Amino acid sequence: MPPAAQLSFIIAPVVLNETGDGEARVALMPESVQKLVEAKAFVSLESGAGLGAARTDEDYTAVGASVVKDRKALLELADVLVVVNRPAPKDFNGLKKGAVVLGFLRPLDEPAKLVPALENGLTTFSMELVPRITRAQAMDALSSMATIAGYKAVLLGANRIPRMFPLLMTAAGTVPPARVLVLGAGVAGLQAIATARRLGAVVEAYDVRAAAGEQVRSLGATFLEVDLGGLQTEDKGGYAVELSEEALKRGRDLIAERAKTADVIITTAQVPGRRAPVLMDEAAVNGMRRGAVVIDLAGLTGGNVTLSKPDEIVERDGVTIMAPTNLPATVPVHASQLYSRNVTAFLKLLIKDGTLHLDMNDDVVGPSCVTHEGKWANQRVAAAIDAMVK
Ligand code: NAD
Numbered sequence: 001m002p003p004a005a006q007l008s009f010i011i012a013p014v015v016l017n018e019t020g021d022g023e024a025r026v027a028l029m030p031e032s033v034q035k036l037v038e039a040k041a042f043v044s045l046e047s048g049a050g051l052g053a054a055r056t057d058e059d060y061t062a063v064g065a066s067v068v069k070d071r072k073a074l075l076e077l078a079d080v081l082v083v084v085n086r087p088a089p090k091d092f093n094g095l096k097k098g099a100v101v102l103g104f105l106r107p108l109d110e111p112a113k114l115v116p117a118l119e120n121g122l123t124t125f126s127m128e129l130v131p132r133i134t135r136a137q138a139m140d141a142l143s144s145m146a147t148i149a150g151y152k153a154v155l156l157g158a159n160r161i162p163r164m165f166p167l168l169m170t171a172a173g174t175v176p177p178a179r180v181l182v183l184g185a186g187v188a189g190l191q192a193i194a195t196a197r198r199l200g201a202v203v204e205a206y207d208v209r210a211a212a213g214e215q216v217r218s219l220g221a222t223f224l225e226v227d228l229g230g231l232q233t234e235d236k237g238g239y240a241v242e243l244s245e246e247a248l249k250r251g252r253d254l255i256a257e258r259a260k261t262a263d264v265i266i267t268t269a270q271v272p273g274r275r276a277p278v279l280m281d282e283a284a285v286n287g288m289r290r291g292a293v294v295i296d297l298a299g300l301t302g303g304n305v306t307l308s309k310p311d312e313i314v315e316r317d318g319v320t321i322m323a324p325t326n327l328p329a330t331v332p333v334h335a336s337q338l339y340s341r342n343v344t345a346f347l348k349l350l351i352k353d354g355t356l357h358l359d360m361n362d363d364v365v366g367p368s369c370v371t372h373e374g375k376w377a378n379q380r381v382a383a384a385i386d387a388m389v390k
Contacts, residue, residue, distance in 0.1 A: 011079045013081075025335050026055065032341060034063040036344060037065070042066070043064070043065040044067070044068055045060055045067055052329075075091060078095055080101075083103035086110075104127050105370060107370045125369055132237065138342065143187045147188070148334065153295045154196045155195070157180070160322075161292065177201055178200075178264065179203075179264075180204070180263065181259060181266070183255060197219055201264070206251065208226075210225075226254050231244075240270075240271050242271050242277070262292060264294075267298060270301060276302045280306070280307075285321065290317070290319065293320045305323070310323050
């Protein structure tokens with residue numbers, strides 16, 4: 001611990017052991033700690049916090065962090081708690097008033113879970129709310145994690161199907177390539193397409209945003225087009241909007257048709273702050289070949305496939321449906337490395353001359369804030385809470 005006099009002018013970011021099931025990531029890797037120490041931060045972490053990402057306590061002390069066993073003492077010390085996942089209520093309660101919390105807080109999916117942060121007068125910043133503007137690209141943790149999820153989903157599928165991915169010409173005859181269908185061609189979907197193509201699969205992809213077509217084709221996949229009658233499908237932030245039931249049905253009909261010949265289907269479709277759109281119903285799964293696999297990456301927000309169950313493996317007449325909700329945690333070194341760089345870039349906006357400086361007029365800091373000085377700072381979250389009270 002630094003001497004008490006120093007604590008008053010040196011910002012103290014703190015990292016805890018992540019306690020969620022299967023969570024192996026750590027919010028700050030040693031390389032980022034080093035950068036924060038250079039910015040005059042006094043970084044402390046709970047003993048063992050980096051082990052899941054193959055980083056020991058010694059790796060952290062070597063770059064100037066302090067390692068502490070007592071979680072309660074760490075929370076009391078924290079000016080900034082840097083997390084991967086939203087802390088438990090008792091961790092929120094252990095922080096001092098005015099402390100900052102930064103991480104994936106799920107403010108739009110589960111706003112009520114942030115009430116303890118509001119009541120304790122904490123300033124919370126959500127990595128999900130970081131605007132996708134050029135200046136904030138280095139802080140785009142959603143894209144970092146989606147990249148890993150898209151990559152890993154293909155490996156899961158390849159591992160599960162009873163066939164190989166590439167086209168092979170052998171003395172025993174030709175082995176045809178696997179057929180992969182990717183639904184939703186955002187960050188995760190594009191990475192899934194790229195990975196499946198590298199393994200030699202023939203890939204088709206569908207997205208409601210017409211702009212995704214060019215990116216899909218540039219990766220060597222076929223873009224499936226649905227006539228949505230000139231409907232507006234994306235907002236000015238580049239995100240998909242919620243579609244009418246009729247428009248969704250047109251997409252579903254095409255998907256059900258293409259699903260009949262797919263070996264692996266990876267679904268990634270999301271609409272921020274809404275339930276994930278249903279893209280495959282039971283009939284679509286029933287139409288698939290035996291041995292085929294569906295990997296639903298939207299499990300946390302309700303799923304794209306009616307039969308999928310978060311973190312369970314469902315079998316249906318020889319078709320496997322999986323909905324892993326935290327694939328980035330299964331690649332903990334690279335997931336932590338990217339995440340740690342993202343949050344460190346954000347922290348650098350908050351630290352000036354070793355002290356905390358919260359400029360809510362900053363076009364990245366302000367929009368990312370969820371609670372501040374006992375009030376909801378984000379209108380969408382405040383509206384969601386209001387709607388729950390009424
Ligand atoms: P996301 O996770 O919110 O959604 C994944 C994909 O699902 C999106 O491509 C979306 O269009 C699609 N989708 C939604 N409803 C659908 C439906 N009914 N049927 C089929 N597909 C549907 O999105 P994301 O991956 O986070 O990216 C969203 C957008 O933001 C993309 O345009 C992406 O290129 C853009 N983006 C920009 C930046 C940046 O400028 N810094 C960074 C990352 C992403």
